[in-house]
Amino acid sequence: MSEEQKMQKRESAIPENEVFVGKKPAMNYVLAVVTQFNNGANSVKVRARGNAISRAVDVAEISRNRFVQDVKVGQISIGSEELANEDGTKSKVSSIEITLER
């Protein structure tokens, strides 16, 4: 299974009010965040792992400053997750979860 497929499989299991930031341009995820708030969500969690962490911060900042200006940054947490590589070894990767709330 390719990285892309894995990512899609993962994204399909994500509950509402969460946006999992990956490798696409930040504006794609900003759109997802803004849509959820426009659909009545009171909080949206922006999550990412590894190199996408920087993009997740961009997504939170762009959403908040440009599109949904009544929204504030709430809890931010960081952590480490262990991922299994295709060859069976494991690697640790950092993660972030940014809660945006009305």
Added chain:
Amino acid sequence: MSEEQKMQKRESAIPENEVFVGKKPAMNYVLAVVTQFNNGANSVKVRARGNAISRAVDVAEISRNRFVQDVKVGQISIGSEELANEDGTKSKVSSIEITLER
């Protein structure tokens, strides 16, 4: 002035108990964090901008999990900074500040 020189100029102005994460390998900054705690600091701020944000999270996680295990993640804040480009235009860049504390 090159990017490298700008970065150095910036780093020289950084107060104690702060580590500004840039483009070097994460372990360089982990060493700086661990050294500050070993020198008696009770809290160290790990800061970064743009793409280095992911690395700053790595630095915080590696320091905490592997080297200074009595240290916890405290306040995490994100923001946007405006930087002047060399041609006079301005760009916005996201930033993060992670406080590690005993």
